[in-house]
Amino acid sequence: MAVVPFEYNLRSLFVRRSSTLLTVIGIGATVAVLAGVLALQQGFARLFSETGRDDVAIFLRPGSSSEGESGFTREHAETLMKSTPEIARDEAGQPLASGELYVAVRLRKNDGGETNVPVRGVQDLSFAIRGEQFRIVEGARFKPGTDEVIVGKSLAMRIPHAQIGDVIVLNLTPFRVVGHFESDGPFTSEMWGDLDRMTEALQRDGCSRVIAKLVDGADVAELRERLENDKVSPAKVQTERQYLTAQTIALSAILITLGGFLGFVMGIAAVFTGINSMLSAISARTSEIGVLLSIGFRPWSIFVAFLLESVLLGLLGGVVGCLMALPLNGVRTGTTNFQTFTEVAFAFRITSDVLVPAVVFALVLGVLGGLWPAWRASRMRPTEALRRA
Amino acid sequence: MPFGLIWHNLRRHWLRSALTIGSLGIALFLITALRALVNSLEAGVRGAAGNRIVVGSDVSLWVQLPTSYQAKIAQIEGVEKLIKWQWFGAYYQTSADLFAQWAVDKDVLFDVYPEMKLVAGSMDEFLVRRDACLVGIELAKTYGWKPGDTIPLLGNTYPRADGGAWQFYCAGVYEARLPVDNRSMFFDYAYLEQAGEAGETMYWPGCMLYVARTAEGADQEAVIQAIDRLYENGPYKTKTQPESEFNRQFVTMVGNIPALMAAIGGAVSFAIVMAALNTMLMAARERTRDLGIMKALGFTDGTAFALMLVESFAIAAAGGLIGVGTALATESAIAFQLSANLFPGYEITPDMIMGAVAAAIAIGLVAGIVPAWRASRLRAVEAIRAGA
Numbered sequence: 020m021a022v023v024p025f026e027y028n029l030r031s032l033f034v035r036r037s038s039t040l041l042t043v044i045g046i047g048a049t050v051a052v053l054a055g056v057l058a059l060q061q062g063f064a065r066l067f068s069e070t071g072r073d074d075v076a077i078f079l080r081p082g083s084s085s086e087g088e089s090g091f092t093r094e095h096a097e098t099l100m101k102s103t104p105e106i107a108r109d110e111a112g113q114p115l116a117s118g119e120l121y122v123a124v125r126l127r128k129n130d131g132g133e134t135n136v137p138v139r140g141v142q143d144l145s146f147a148i149r150g151e152q153f154r155i156v157e158g159a160r161f162k163p164g165t166d167e168v169i170v171g172k173s174l175a176m177r178i179p180h181a182q183i184g185d186v187i188v189l190n191l192t193p194f195r196v197v198g199h200f201e202s203d204g205p206f207t208s209e210m211w212g213d214l215d216r217m218t219e220a221l222q223r224d225g226c227s228r229v230i231a232k233l234v235d236g237a238d239v240a241e242l243r244e245r246l247e248n249d250k251v252s253p254a255k256v257q258t259e260r261q262y263l264t265a266q267t268i269a270l271s272a273i274l275i276t277l278g279g280f281l282g283f284v285m286g287i288a289a290v291f292t293g294i295n296s297m298l299s300a301i302s303a304r305t306s307e308i309g310v311l312l313s314i315g316f317r318p319w320s321i322f323v324a325f326l327l328e329s330v331l332l333g334l335l336g337g338v339v340g341c342l343m344a345l346p347l348n349g350v351r352t353g354t355t356n357f358q359t360f361t362e363v364a365f366a367f368r369i370t371s372d373v374l375v376p377a378v379v380f381a382l383v384l385g386v387l388g389g390l391w392p393a394w395r396a397s398r399m400r401p402t403e404a405l406r407r408a
Numbered sequence: 409m410p411f412g413l414i415w416h417n418l419r420r421h422w423l424r425s426a427l428t429i430g431s432l433g434i435a436l437f438l439i440t441a442l443r444a445l446v447n448s449l450e451a452g453v454r455g456a457a458g459n460r461i462v463v464g465s466d467v468s469l470w471v472q473l474p475t476s477y478q479a480k481i482a483q484i485e486g487v488e489k490l491i492k493w494q495w496f497g498a499y500y501q502t503s504a505d506l507f508a509q510w511a512v513d514k515d516v517l518f519d520v521y522p523e524m525k526l527v528a529g530s531m532d533e534f535l536v537r538r539d540a541c542l543v544g545i546e547l548a549k550t551y552g553w554k555p556g557d558t559i560p561l562l563g564n565t566y567p568r569a570d571g572g573a574w575q576f577y578c579a580g581v582y583e584a585r586l587p588v589d590n591r592s593m594f595f596d597y598a599y600l601e602q603a604g605e606a607g608e609t610m611y612w613p614g615c616m617l618y619v620a621r622t623a624e625g626a627d628q629e630a631v632i633q634a635i636d637r638l639y640e641n642g643p644y645k646t647k648t649q650p651e652s653e654f655n656r657q658f659v660t661m662v663g664n665i666p667a668l669m670a671a672i673g674g675a676v677s678f679a680i681v682m683a684a685l686n687t688m689l690m691a692a693r694e695r696t697r698d699l700g701i702m703k704a705l706g707f708t709d710g711t712a713f714a715l716m717l718v719e720s721f722a723i724a725a726a727g728g729l730i731g732v733g734t735a736l737a738t739e740s741a742i743a744f745q746l747s748a749n750l751f752p753g754y755e756i757t758p759d760m761i762m763g764a765v766a767a768a769i770a771i772g773l774v775a776g777i778v779p780a781w782r783a784s785r786l787r788a789v790e791a792i793r794a795g796a
Binding site for chain 2: 037081084291
């Protein structure tokens with residue numbers, strides 16, 4: 020069976036280049052918007068979920084879904100840390116666990132607005148649990164029991180008075196910034212200080228959560244079930260990865276809905292443009308189609324040829340769209356983590372989870388735009404097509 | 409003016425006309441909807457009352473102020489009514505059913521927020537019954553609640569010691585406009601306080617915010633300073649702001665993403681419009697031969713000009729109609745969805761409709777003027793020869 024040479028379609032796209040260009044830009048822009056929103060979602064979601072560890076457990080108050088709403092008394096936290104056999108111990112036999120306080124503190128931003136900065140009070144072992152994930156890049160760690168804080172790199176760029184030697188007042192207590200840190204994950208938008216000093220300065224008691232390094236092969240599911248129903252010191256236990264993934268659900272849902280909505284609506288317009296472009300291409304080539312049919316090409320080869328041409332338009336649009344979205348990769352932005360209402364800094368990330376749906380979407384637009392025109396072309400009668408020209 | 413001809417021309421390539429009108433409609437709908445979306449973020453600021461000030465902790469929105477502050481703040485000159493707001497943080501059925509519940513001083517709620525109106529139920533019952541609550545009209549719609557219902561909520565911030573659910577009696581349904589949204593529930597702070605004192609839940613006598621209604625003619629700035637001076641040495645420093653300023657921080661919180669989205673959407677709409685323009689110009693070019701014949705038959709240059717321009721306007725107007733129509737038709741559905749996802753205030757204003765109409769007129773003009781001018785300058789002989 021004869022297939023219309025692909026070159027025919029390539030040349031056709033070139034001959035009507037202004038119309039091709041506009042269609043490609045239309046599809047490309049649609050794809051770029053979809054890719055941009057997905058890149059935002061990816062940047063946010065991966066910041067949280069990729070860096071979460073499976074060997075670190077998070078203990079929250081039963082019923083709470085984020086550390087912002089969780090809380091333990093000091094005794095409760097101590098009991099959890101000391102009497103949970105799944106928690107690993109250091110050389111000195113101390114459980115590798117730490118109580119952490121988490122407060123979203125109102126601070127001014129460099130650009131004048133106000134933001135909620137996550138301030139974390141930690142105990143000494145927090146650093147041991149994080150290990151390599153946490154790095155001081157400038158200055159030093161705060162000394163336990165003092166009014167010193169260290170500030171995450173991303174945060175230091177966004178708020179004033181966060182350089183080393185500066186003083187930040189939390190409630191009534193001035194804290195001196197002694198270091199900047201970097202870390203995998205969302206911590207780099209935070210400010211850390213000594214747990215006891217923070218609870219006192221911020222007038223809180225107890226801590227928000229307990230984190231702990233687990234022994235190898237610890238059964239987290241069993242631990243979760245046991246502590247959930249514990250009479251003395253109940254807790255909700257998750258691995259850090261589970262916890263961080265859950266944190267992104269609300270914003271991810273908003274972004275995916277928004278991206279989906281924009282993509283859908285713009286996609287319809289892009290399909291319309293595609294159909295118009297194909298229809299005019301076909302009507303300009305009526306006589307050629309007549310010739311093709313009369314020299315023996317079957318209607319289905321005509322159909323396939325024109326559909327291919329439209330898919331090619333879609334593919335070009337997809338490539339253009341991805342190229343348009345590509346400069347977004349690495350662009351830093353900030354948004355609110357709606358689970359804790361604190362600000363998180365992160366970067367757009369163009370990953371395969373962005374590019375693959377974007378290109379598939381473009382191809383679908385091409386197919387939808389080409390079906391009807393291609394079918395019309397294949398239904399032409401050779402004699403009429405030749406006469407109409 | 410041969411209107412029949414315009415109609416006939418549009419119908420000759422009906423599919424192309426329909427698709428062009430459709431694309432324009434979508435572009436105009438998007439422009440309108442994205443404007444409304446960006447606009448909705450500021451709704452809480454625009455709706456803020458000039459006579460309300462908000463007292464919160466200087467440290468954090470999540471740090472409570474003691475209830476003992478209430479009496480002292482109420483004594484400050486210029487403070488007319490004072491109301492506590494405390495986040496109750498419970499959920500209905502599953503933790504995915506997110507909505508705000510507020511423990512407030514119910515006797516002054518409608519005094520401080522006159523924009524709240526009772527649309528069903530009984531105010532007396534709300535004031536008399538200890539466990540009574542009011543629910544927003546959208547919330548009532550989502551869960552099918554009506555006055556007289558019992559609403560069980562599982563405490564999160566305030567889990568019950570017995571592990572059970574809190575029981576609220578739905579005394580009424582309110583409707584408000586921003587800054588008070590229609591997806592909240594209000595009940596009496598005393599209900600929470602009594603439960604706490606009876607040991608039914610872990611409770612600390614505090615609240616997230618106090619909102620004060622200031623007296624007419626009061627110096628608001630002075631009132632704000634007087635309040636903050638009360639506690640400048642702690643133990644819990646306060647930060648008092650006019651309501652508009654307090655609400656503005658939530659706008660900045662969402663960050664620049666909506667603006668970014670709107671910019672991208674605007675650019676795409678532009679691309680769609682360009683493509684539609686191209687189609688319209690293409691259609692005009694095909695008309696050369698017809699126009700030549702018409703000129704030969706005695707149609708004037710002016711008629712040819714008007715013919716092309718009106719055709720372009722007809723397409724743009726139809727697109728504009730579809731765009732504005734879609735925006736208005738989807739308004740309540742989109743508003744409801746956004747509001748359920750923490751973004752209340754989506755609204756299509758007359759301003760936005762005017763904007764879309766202006767854009768449609770501009771598109772009609774830009775797409776029509778060049779072909780119309782060409783049509784008026786066309787010589788019959790050349791046109792027929794070129795088009796053959």
